[in-house]
Amino acid sequence: MEKKERLAVYDCDIGTDDAWGLAMMLRAEELTLPGGRSIKVVAITSVQGNTDVVNGTLNALRVLHTLDRRDVPVFKGCANPIVPRTWSYTYRFHGMDGFNDVGDYPAVDADKEVQPEHAVNAMYRLACQHPGQVDFLLCGPLTNFANCINLYGDAFLDKIGGVYIMGGNIQGKGNVTKSAEFNFMMDPEAAHISLAHLRQPALVLPWETCIDGEFGITLDWRLNVLGAVRHPFVELLNRAERSMLVPRGFVKWISCDSLLTAAYLFPEAMILDQREYYAAVELSGEHTRGQMVLDHLRGRKVDAIHGKQSNVRVIRRLNGEPFRTIIAWTGFLPETDIAQLC
Template sequence: MDSGKQERLVIFDCDIGADDAWALAMLLRAESLSLPDGRRHKVIAITCVQGNSEVENGSLNALRVLKLLDRMDVPVFKGCALPLVPRTWTNTSRYHGSDGFKDVGDYPEVADWQEQLQREHAVNAMYRLVCQHPKQVDFLLCGPLTNFANCINLYDDAFLDKIGGVYMMGGNIYGQGNITKSAEFNFMMDPEAAHSTLERLKEPALILPWEPCCDDDFTPTLDWRLNELGAGMHPFVELLTRVERSILVSRGITKWRNPDAALTAAYLFPKAMILDQSEYYAAVELAGVHTRGQLVLDHLRGRKMDAIHGKKINVRIIRRLNREVFRTIISWTGFHPQASVEELCKRGRPANSQAN
């Protein structure tokens, strides 16, 4: 993936709950930054997909976030309501409630919200935008891959030949699941979409899997999230604090995991955020009785191409992230008065930050 020094245009594909909301706020706030490698970026579309909640709820939540951030200029597109193949299991956890924001209420008013959505379907918008800006559009995929896979299926090489970088939050590398015993949520909500996407990409995607987001050396405490990061008085932070308090405290969770925001921070500040990554050929298990939706890495061949099947590296897997850098970035995202990313932009790593 050659991002180049020109302005990068970003399509943020999401199933907005609190985790996606933090990631979106980070992307939008960072539009004003000149990043360490000279990049600047602009969010040109938010595309919504089934996942944490129904796609209608996710689309409304996207508008709510934009309203709180005073960014109603960013277009929101409603995408796919169902996975590629009907599910044979039911997600009964309702982890994010019925509306994606744990039904906490008292949301910002978005008048005639369905009229605020773009008329164009998210999949068609993805294709149109890469045609208008060949090789300049990066995709941050923070939900199930249904929209992206459908765009590949509809437009084939006419789409794939024009995309920029592809960045995914999804999958797992040690078989640790968070929705089933062996599958991560985003991949399990549409395993066929994840598998077909990895098979068709012409350049490796950067993937942040689930397990690095659970690493004790990376994960901030929930106490820090609620009482330090949550001390900000911005309406965006106030809403997400209510949402995450409702989700996490009742479950006795003591760590704050936000993989979507972590992926976004890695997109913006890769040298500072990513402490270790490896290249693999990867696929997604579709038929396993116990392992459907699990990301499978080819550890045998490593960097070598499979001479029989012609399989080559299709993913770069993030294995470790920098906690202190992330805390700096997310604090700045949350309008903390003492947080700054100026040093990150200048040198790629704060002067007082050390790798964990």
């Protein structure tokens, strides 16, 4: 039987959206969530993606310092994808360091504050110590999670709790290539390994659900209403997001990793439509490497992908109204009533 207390590993390549999601997770430790659940973040694991793994690890520590949560352990993970890239990713949306290189960060000491254990080993150890109780929120490329599968196999997979992934696409819309979403394209083999070996369907938030959804949050509201909060975390994210988004002419504010986190914490309020599929990841297509491919023929006598059981629950539509409340509460906006969602 599922335990009410859920332990969470937050696996991330910290840019600004990961930072919002991490802050949301840590704030949620104070709550009794729907269904009587409580959560505790037992590990932050870093991975290559928005920035290199060294900067991603430093950003995790910087967020913890702004939130006065230096008690949460941080584990540095994989610096490279499973298969070396044959293409060059030069357009760094989050800058070189993940926070758009704005500088003036909280002082951190990685030598003392980062755990000596590798993130992959920490994932396995925690699953073994708390079988069935540890949920994995995978907000970057799936390199750490896939390597844990490769190293430990069934000994890991049989002990994990839920798996929650921000990544992939369902309509072929890409954001780093014309057909692939960033997290999957930064390590397609890791995405393939992860999906192919799951015992239970992962909850997947694809790129299109984020960009095509209506969440009613403008960049003006984000920077000038929520951004008016005097808190070190909000002030750090203000500087990074203002420098990233204003020069590029953004009008809407979208934060994909925090959308996944909100769906994990408040599924009844956030998820309007989800559907089970068997999903695979294209590894060799000239134009489609990294694209998530759904088996729409599941249930017919002849299936497109060998009639395999569902391995994903794809979120097709999210509810924007509660998300604005959740992100306002995450950012310490006064008089935000999060209790209405609990």
